[in-house]
Amino acid sequence: MTDTPKMSARNVDVYYGAKQAIDDVSIDIDTGHVTAFIGPSGCGKSTFLRSLNRMNDTIPIARVTGEIDLDGEDISRMDPVQLRARVGMVFQKPNPFPKSIYENVAYGPRIHGVAAGKAEMDEIVEKSLSRAGLWEEVRDRLSDAGTALSGGQQQRLCIARAIAVSPEVILMDEPCSALDPIATARIEELIDELKERYAIVIVTHSMQQAARVSQKTAFFHLGKMVEYGDTSDLFTNPQQERTKDYITGRYG
Amino acid sequence: MTFVLILLVALGLVGWFVARGRARLMYTGRGSLAATPNYHGWHMALWTIVPALAAWGVWLSIEPGLIENAVLQDPAAAQLPESPMERATVLGEARNLANNPDAGFFNPLSVQLAEPMREAQTRYDIYGAIVVLLFGFIGGAYAYTRIKAAFPARTRVERGVMLVLLVASLVAILTTFGIVASLVYETGLFFAEVSPIDFLLGTHWSPANATGPDMGDSFGAIPLFWGTLYIGAVIAMIVAIPLGLMSAIYLTQYADLRVRKWLKPALEILAGVPTVVYGYFAALTVAPMIRDLAASAGYQNPSTESALAAGLVMGVMIIPFVSSMADDSIAAVPQSMRDGSLAMGATQSETIKKVLIPAALPGIVAGVMLAISRAIGETMIVVMAAGAAANLSVDPLESMTTVTYQIVQLLTGDQEFDSAKTLSAFALGLVLFVVTLILNIIALRVVKRFREAYE
Numbered sequence: 001m002t003d004t005p006k007m008s009a010r011n012v013d014v015y016y017g018a019k020q021a022i023d024d025v026s027i028d029i030d031t032g033h034v035t036a037f038i039g040p041s042g043c044g045k046s047t048f049l050r051s052l053n054r055m056n057d058t059i060p061i062a063r064v065t066g067e068i069d070l071d072g073e074d075i076s077r078m079d080p081v082q083l084r085a086r087v088g089m090v091f092q093k094p095n096p097f098p099k100s101i102y103e104n105v106a107y108g109p110r111i112h113g114v115a116a117g118k119a120e121m122d123e124i125v126e127k128s129l130s131r132a133g134l135w136e137e138v139r140d141r142l143s144d145a146g147t148a149l150s151g152g153q154q155q156r157l158c159i160a161r162a163i164a165v166s167p168e169v170i171l172m173d174e175p176c177s178a179l180d181p182i183a184t185a186r187i188e189e190l191i192d193e194l195k196e197r198y199a200i201v202i203v204t205h206s207m208q209q210a211a212r213v214s215q216k217t218a219f220f221h222l223g224k225m226v227e228y229g230d231t232s233d234l235f236t237n238p239q240q241e242r243t244k245d246y247i248t249g250r251y252g
Numbered sequence: 253m254t255f256v257l258i259l260l261v262a263l264g265l266v267g268w269f270v271a272r273g274r275a276r277l278m279y280t281g282r283g284s285l286a287a288t289p290n291y292h293g294w295h296m297a298l299w300t301i302v303p304a305l306a307a308w309g310v311w312l313s314i315e316p317g318l319i320e321n322a323v324l325q326d327p328a329a330a331q332l333p334e335s336p337m338e339r340a341t342v343l344g345e346a347r348n349l350a351n352n353p354d355a356g357f358f359n360p361l362s363v364q365l366a367e368p369m370r371e372a373q374t375r376y377d378i379y380g381a382i383v384v385l386l387f388g389f390i391g392g393a394y395a396y397t398r399i400k401a402a403f404p405a406r407t408r409v410e411r412g413v414m415l416v417l418l419v420a421s422l423v424a425i426l427t428t429f430g431i432v433a434s435l436v437y438e439t440g441l442f443f444a445e446v447s448p449i450d451f452l453l454g455t456h457w458s459p460a461n462a463t464g465p466d467m468g469d470s471f472g473a474i475p476l477f478w479g480t481l482y483i484g485a486v487i488a489m490i491v492a493i494p495l496g497l498m499s500a501i502y503l504t505q506y507a508d509l510r511v512r513k514w515l516k517p518a519l520e521i522l523a524g525v526p527t528v529v530y531g532y533f534a535a536l537t538v539a540p541m542i543r544d545l546a547a548s549a550g551y552q553n554p555s556t557e558s559a560l561a562a563g564l565v566m567g568v569m570i571i572p573f574v575s576s577m578a579d580d581s582i583a584a585v586p587q588s589m590r591d592g593s594l595a596m597g598a599t600q601s602e603t604i605k606k607v608l609i610p611a612a613l614p615g616i617v618a619g620v621m622l623a624i625s626r627a628i629g630e631t632m633i634v635v636m637a638a639g640a641a642a643n644l645s646v647d648p649l650e651s652m653t654t655v656t657y658q659i660v661q662l663l664t665g666d667q668e669f670d671s672a673k674t675l676s677a678f679a680l681g682l683v684l685f686v687v688t689l690i691l692n693i694i695a696l697r698v699v700k701r702f703r704e705a706y707e
Binding site for chain 2: 098161
């Protein structure tokens, strides 16, 4: 591993029209562990996450300033299509496409022209579904609609879909907020396995979830990053008064 | 009679104030009345006006009969001719003269009858007014006796309002049933003279020459069905589907808000242009242009009226239908679907082609079906630009005719209403009705299933 972090953000501001949603955030994100963004609703954690793969570009009034680097390269100069192939994303609500399970996973490899033929595509689909812990459940019904799966399975399908293009970073925007506790536990186990290969950033409402799955935690409040450190330190020995108030449940 | 109506409304208003005032007097504290005084007012106003209006409706339907009976009592009526039709003509003239002394007449007897007619009309109008006002008073008096602290005037008024709404919706439905019933009846008369097989499968259409036992041969409607489908479902759709779909994609996916704000209403204005204007445009601009083009391309004797001209203009007319249905169904695809695709590194056009259009397809198909059902029922454009010749041809430059055009032809001008020629118009109308009904039902089902998929 080199000294350059996988992703680094420097002095990032995000504006929605005239409203400033993110104020001067700087952070480094590394492969090999999970980084959690926590904070009350509307604090800007999801907004910041979406600027890491330039999804804010799709909102006409959003404007991002400052510098975000992927492997030392400024992402604002990269082709967003290439960037998003390297920085994948899983959303709050499972959003499988209205296609078969197979086609959902093959979607990314197909548009990026990764697979040389049917055999190779089959292999990518199987590998991605296995890594997302879904292969055993769906191997016999790959041609069923992705939308026919249960909520937790749909979310794992979305993770498999993201993995299929071999990203380096996976961004997860509250991936368990629409799931029941059992499905949540499955996803959390999965995140733990995936962190070996990918840099994972997870936005979550639940402090318990951040404590369970992450090694690094950043606390956001009112568009600012208040505190960033090892998860164990941040929860046991917060340096900032506001962090302490939040994790002890005084607000949020 | 207008005066009576004004009087009735005034009576209702008085009833409203009286009932409200009386209910107020009963108010002794919180919870002492089952309904607010205003509801007592409405209860009385409704009882005053609605039964009286119903009575007026009944009176209007029986009054002419009463007047006629009175007129027939007049000694001059003894000279009336025996034939019912001639009698009706004379009485009609007398009625016109009674209302307007300067009206023209053919039979001098009607002048003699005009005076008794006028006298009877005045008399029965007064009787009618009395009956109507009597109903108003009785209804109001009944409601007045019900004003008690415990009387649930609110539920009664709301039930009354619900009934009024029900009647309003029944009017439209019953009218539709009436139209269908008359279509079916007249079509039955037609099929008594011409076999349905000749009509539906025959290829020769010339009702003007239809006589004798073999007249079924002149009522073969296949060329009409073909012309209708070729112009409305083929040529018009070749124009409307790609243009409508592309404009919907541009408007929902690429246009920025300012452009969309202007372009979408502008497109919808197309749907508000009267079809007769499209007709002019087709007949005076597009059709000659196509004829000249065809002539310069070496086509022998191109006709001014062509299926192509009518179809092209109809296609333009249909664009807003396809576009707005496609626009709605693309916009109904959840944003998360679009985000998911973009986050995979798909470009915007890949997202549109591979995710949005497939997801919106049922809605788009439904839009196309509604557009077809509108196109095949369209009349003015084909009347002005498509022609009258019942040709069975695939050459779009040839003149063709459609079901709607033939209905216009068969029913305009002086016609006997019992000849097979005229009756065939009803059979054509029924076929058109059934086809558009089926298309609409399929479209509505598809849209419904599509909505369920996302809710």
